[in-house]
Amino acid sequence: xxxxxxxxxxxxxxxxxxxxxxxxxxxxxxxxxxxxxxxxxxxxxxxxxxxxxxxxxxxxxxxxxxxxxxxxxxxxxxxxxxxxxxxxxxxxxxxxxxxxxxxxxxxxxxxxxxxxxxxxxxxxxxxxxxxxxxxxxxxxxxxxxxxxxxxxxxxxxxxxxxxxxxxxxxxxxxxxxxxxxxxxxxxxxxxxxxxxxxxxxxxxxxxxxxxxxxxxxxxxxxxxxxxxxxxxx
Amino acid sequence: xxxxxxxxxxxxxxxxxxxxxxxxxxxxxxxxxxxxxxxxxxxxxxxxxxxxxxxxxxxxxxxxxxxxxxxxxxxxxxxxxxxxxxxxxxxxxxxxxxxxxxxxxxxxxxxxxxxxxxxxxxxxxxxxxxxxxxxxxxxxxxxxxxxxxxxxxxxxxxxxxxxxxxxxxxxxxxxxxxxxxxxxxxxxxxxxxxxxxxxxxxxxxxxxxxxxxxxxxxxxxxxxxxxxxxxxxxxxxxxxxxxxxxxxxxxxxxxxxxxxxxxxxxxxxxxxxxxxxxxxxxxxxxxxxxxxxxxxxxxxxxxxxxxxxxxxxxxxxxxxxxxxxxxxxxxxxxxxxxxxxxxxxxxxxxxxxxxxxxxxxxxxxxxxxxxxxxxxxxxxxxxxxxxxxxxxxxxxxxxxxxxxxxxxxxxxxxxxxxxx
Numbered sequence: 001x002x003x004x005x006x007x008x009x010x011x012x013x014x015x016x017x018x019x020x021x022x023x024x025x026x027x028x029x030x031x032x033x034x035x036x037x038x039x040x041x042x043x044x045x046x047x048x049x050x051x052x053x054x055x056x057x058x059x060x061x062x063x064x065x066x067x068x069x070x071x072x073x074x075x076x077x078x079x080x081x082x083x084x085x086x087x088x089x090x091x092x093x094x095x096x097x098x099x100x101x102x103x104x105x106x107x108x109x110x111x112x113x114x115x116x117x118x119x120x121x122x123x124x125x126x127x128x129x130x131x132x133x134x135x136x137x138x139x140x141x142x143x144x145x146x147x148x149x150x151x152x153x154x155x156x157x158x159x160x161x162x163x164x165x166x167x168x169x170x171x172x173x174x175x176x177x178x179x180x181x182x183x184x185x186x187x188x189x190x191x192x193x194x195x196x197x198x199x200x201x202x203x204x205x206x207x208x209x210x211x212x213x214x215x216x217x218x219x220x221x222x223x224x225x226x227x228x229x230x231x232x233x
Numbered sequence: 234x235x236x237x238x239x240x241x242x243x244x245x246x247x248x249x250x251x252x253x254x255x256x257x258x259x260x261x262x263x264x265x266x267x268x269x270x271x272x273x274x275x276x277x278x279x280x281x282x283x284x285x286x287x288x289x290x291x292x293x294x295x296x297x298x299x300x301x302x303x304x305x306x307x308x309x310x311x312x313x314x315x316x317x318x319x320x321x322x323x324x325x326x327x328x329x330x331x332x333x334x335x336x337x338x339x340x341x342x343x344x345x346x347x348x349x350x351x352x353x354x355x356x357x358x359x360x361x362x363x364x365x366x367x368x369x370x371x372x373x374x375x376x377x378x379x380x381x382x383x384x385x386x387x388x389x390x391x392x393x394x395x396x397x398x399x400x401x402x403x404x405x406x407x408x409x410x411x412x413x414x415x416x417x418x419x420x421x422x423x424x425x426x427x428x429x430x431x432x433x434x435x436x437x438x439x440x441x442x443x444x445x446x447x448x449x450x451x452x453x454x455x456x457x458x459x460x461x462x463x464x465x466x467x468x469x470x471x472x473x474x475x476x477x478x479x480x481x482x483x484x485x486x487x488x489x490x491x492x493x494x495x496x497x498x499x500x501x502x503x504x505x506x507x508x509x510x511x512x513x514x515x516x517x518x519x520x521x522x523x524x525x526x527x528x529x530x531x532x533x534x535x536x537x538x539x540x541x542x543x544x545x546x547x548x549x550x551x552x553x554x555x556x557x558x559x560x561x562x563x564x565x566x567x568x569x570x571x572x573x574x575x576x577x578x579x580x581x582x583x584x585x586x587x588x589x590x591x592x593x594x595x596x597x598x599x600x601x602x603x604x605x606x607x608x609x610x611x612x613x614x615x616x617x618x619x620x621x622x623x624x625x626x627x628x629x630x631x632x633x634x635x636x637x638x639x640x641x642x643x644x645x646x647x648x649x650x651x652x653x
Binding site: 049052054055074075078079081082083087089093094095096097098102106107109110111112114115154158 | 240241244245248249252253553554556557558559560561562563564565566567642645646647650
């Protein structure tokens with residue numbers, strides 16, 4: 001599903017060049033649930049941004065579902081993001097003047113799905129995250145866990161090939177963190193490919209594979225025994 | 234341009250505008266105020282314009298009066314200070330030699346310009362009024378509205394020197410009872426009895442004659458008062474498209490020739506040029522219209538810039554939202570279109586409300602100024618002006634909207650998302 005070969009990325013900071021990613025190689029197969037771990041500054045967010053087509057790579061290649069991701073202009077990148085990727089952010093990033101349902105329907109709007117169908121689909125995915133009765137509520141009427149669940153529903157609504165989650169539990173207490181992880185595991189059970197960036201050990205162990213980044217290189221890439229989040233909920 | 238007709242696009246825009254009410258209202262007020270001022274000002278200017286038009290309707294716009302005074306320069310063997318007298322023969326000469334003259338009406342009068350008004354009696358009642366000897370052609374220069382059942386002097390009255398009289402409204406009120414019909418009755422003017430043939434109604438606006446004036450045939454007047462060929466003053470109307478000031482000069486120089494007055498004598502003949510005065514008034518009205526147009530457009534401009542300003546701020550405020558939208562698959566074009574359409578929509582919405590409010594204000598002013606002397610009639614804004622303003626607003630709204638839209642697009646989605 002995801003193929004990364006010899007990926008380099010550096011940022012210019014004034015006269016200095018900051019080499020963030022130093023030749024990464026890895027691939028993710030369909031249906032995997034991968035945790036990308038690392039301390040801050042290890043380059044995990046940069047990696048996710050490149051995978052999410054929010055940032056461009058300097059060297060190497062990136063193939064997503066057989067499509068080479070290269071030299072994209074903003075319009076093309078937007079279309080690919082819409083078609084291939086679902087995002088879950090640490091700070092939820094819900095649009096605060098739209099109801100939960102409207103937030104979930106937003107990616108479908110950019111897919112030019114008619115309104116009726118959009119709303120039906122949005123309700124369906126809200127139902128899957130257990131928030132059907134909160135459909136008409138604005139984000140500020142929801143708890144943190146609920147907000148993240150809405151964000152996950154929004155990411156899923158576009159039926160993406162890969163779900164990218166950037167510290168999905170970073171702003172949540174451990175109980176709600178486990179609820180969110182439970183949801184992510186269930187989505188993964190249905191065969192969806194999911195990438196989770198985290199620095200929390202217990203969250204990482206709820207995935208099936210852990211990729212450890214340190215100073216821009218992969219220091220460890222191992223399969224783990226998945227800890228089900230269900231038992232903590 | 235297909236996105237303009239996409240219901241989804243509009244739903245998204247209504248959503249964004251409707252959910253940010255404060256922002257929307259503040260944005261709208263700027264343009265609303267601008268177009269309101271524009272409509273109210275240009276409507277008021279038009280109303281004033283119409284008001285002047287109406288006030289001058291009863292008189293020929295290109296008309297003037299000419300009267301004789303006394304010479305101020307010795308000439309042709311005459312000494313200075315000679316009293317001059319216009320004659321009936323001058324009328325024909327002027328008509329023949331000044332082709333720009335459309336109508337010329339000689340008039341002889343008593344009770345104006347310092348002379349004694351004429352003592353008039355009806356039964357027990359009496360009063361003193363101005364008496365004019367007129368030709369029927371006078372009505373071509375200053376419209377005379379005659380009440381039902383009456384008429385003005387006609388050619389036969391002149392030919393037969395009939396003793397008939399047209400009286401003013403005030404004369405009627407003072408000499409006759411309220412429900413009495415004066416037409417056909419006799420009144421004594423000086424020592425002579427006249428039959429009343431009509432009552433003239435005082436015209437609204439500019440009028441040469443007061444409501445206490447009386448009119449008799451010129452021929453009757455000259456017989457009664459033994460004035461021969463003397464003429465009090467001449468009322469002259471030039472054709473519509475000629476230069477009245479030039480006509481005035483021509484008339485005076487011809488009169489100087491006839492009456493053997495020095496061509497340089499500026500004081501021998503007096504005149505009042507209504508056309509010139511009217512031109513000044515109309516020039517003032519035109520200036521007012523022009524000024525209101527400029528002020529109005531400038532105000533609209535300020536309003537639109539205000540919209541741009543607020544959108545620019547709101548784009549900054551919405552950086553994150555726009556970043557999220559782009560992460561979710563909004564293309565830069567879609568983001569740009571949304572911002573521009575929001576701008577245009579708000580501008581047009583504000584414009585339409587402003588037009589409605591402006592029209593309401595104009596209607597209100599019109600209601601209160603009706604039946605008053607204030608020259609203000611039918612304040613309207615021509616449709617092309619309204620559409621012109623709307624087009625200006627759409628164009629400006631688009632241009633102004635492009636600035637924040639470009640800014641929104643220029644921020645990378647990743648930076649937008651990072652912004653906390």
